Amino acid sequence: MEPDDADAQSVRPYTITQGRTAPGRDDLTLITLVTTVEPDVAGRSSRGLQPEHRAILRQCRTPAAVAEIAAGLDLPISVAKILIDDLVALGGATTRPPLAVAAGSTVDMNLLRAVRDGLRRL
Numbered sequence: 001m002e003p004d005d006a007d008a009q010s011v012r013p014y015t016i017t018q019g020r021t022a023p024g025r026d027d028l029t030l031i032t033l034v035t036t037v038e039p040d041v042a043g044r045s046s047r048g049l050q051p052e053h054r055a056i057l058r059q060c061r062t063p064a065a066v067a068e069i070a071a072g073l074d075l076p077i078s079v080a081k082i083l084i085d086d087l088v089a090l091g092g093a094t095t096r097p098p099l100a101v102a103a104g105s106t107v108d109m110n111l112l113r114a115v116r117d118g119l120r121r122l
Contacts, residue, residue, distance in 0.1 A: 016050050016052055016075075016079060016082075016083065020082050022078065022081075022082070023081040023082045023084070023085035024085050024089070025085055025088075027095070028066055028081045028084060028085065028095065029066065029097075030065065030066055030067040030077065030115055030119070031065050031066070031067065031097070031098050031111065031112075031115055032065065032066050032095050032096070032097060032098075033063040033064065033065055033095065033096050033097070033098055034056070034060045034063065034064055034065075034066065034069060034084050034087075034093050034094070034095050035060050035061075035062075035063045035064075035093060035094050035095075035096075036057045036058075036060040036061050036092065036093050037091060037092060037093060037094060049086075049087075049090075050083070052073055052075065052083055053083055053086060053087060053092075055072075055073055056069055056073070056080075056083055056084060056087060056093070057087065057092055057093065059072055059073075060093055065098075065114075065115060065118070066080060066081060066084060067115050067118045067119055067122075068118050069084065070122065071118045071119075071121050071122050077122075098111060
């Protein structure tokens, strides 16, 4: 990798997040599920968003974990969390803990393995 390539790769996440280094909320975990709201609402709120925001809206038409979203966009988890936070603030997406966690039941090992495998792909 050329030195200029490394600089470009570190600048891109900075510009995507407008210089922010953390989301405004602290409840986004690797296994938090993100879902796009009604298509017409998401369509209206997507004007003026980064291409990555739009990609998240497309990816989350069915619920997706934060780790899956980051892997799908090939972005660091922290950047994905900031973008997801933006979408939630605009009303374009909703978040919730996985059902097993929300219901207080035992942890689904298949879900944990899927998250682990997704993180390894990063």
